[in-house]
Amino acid sequence: MKSIVIPVTAFQQNCTILGCETTRLGAVVDPGGELDRIMAAAEDAGFTLSKILLTHAHADHAAGAAALSAQLGIPIEGPQRDDAFWIEILPQQCRMFGLPGTTVFTPDRWLEHGDTVSFGAETLEVLHCPGHTPGHVVFFHRSQRLALVGDVLFKGSIGRTDFPRGDYDILIRSIRERLFPLGDDVTFIPGHGPTSTFGDERRCNPFVRNGPTA
Secondary structure (H helix, E strand, O other): OEEEEEEEOOOOEEEEEEEOOOOOEEEEEOOOOOHHHHHHHHHHHOOEEEEEEOOOOOHHHHOOHHHHHHHHOOOEEOOOHHHHHHHHOHHHHHHHHOOOOOOOOOOOEOOOOOOEEEEOOEEEEEEEOOOOOOOOEEEEEOOOOEEEEEOOEEOOEEOOOOOOOOOHHHHHHHHHHHHHHHOOOOEEEEOEOOOEEHHHHHHHOOOOOOOOOO
16 A cells, blocks of 8 residues: 655645555545645556545545545545534634635545445554544554554644543543554554654653553
């Protein structure tokens, strides 16, 4: 599986294209905006986008989902349904943060902890990791040791919990009990900024270091 990270919007949100190198089908994770750039990157890499995956429903991650789904005729999967209220206020979010307008949508599939999502010959495991938002999910490719963690965890930091229904204690528990046990060797793509590994964050991240080891 190939991954292509494309920072989009004024928030430089890491939209990621995941491509199955066997079938050349791809999934796009968190298309927050700049859809022309996203589609051009997929075309340049030789992947046909077949699915949209959402970690959570903040505008910088989800504002482009409805338009991309309509344009390409592909389904939206995720996040977990507790983020429905964020989707319902996507237009207000966009106005508040100066992002291009969007429309409210209902995902074709809500995701739950323990689900899997597939595209081409690739399968990702779904982990419900609330705290930043109540319906936040993480996508994990076990054989490649790669996780797409949205705004749960960053290199040297963690997601904000001061938005509606954010919860600091729940976020820390999500990281320590659902992410770190996957293994120190797992590389993660965060919603913003550079990649890191769970091991580096467990050892060095001031918010979550000294959590349980795998």
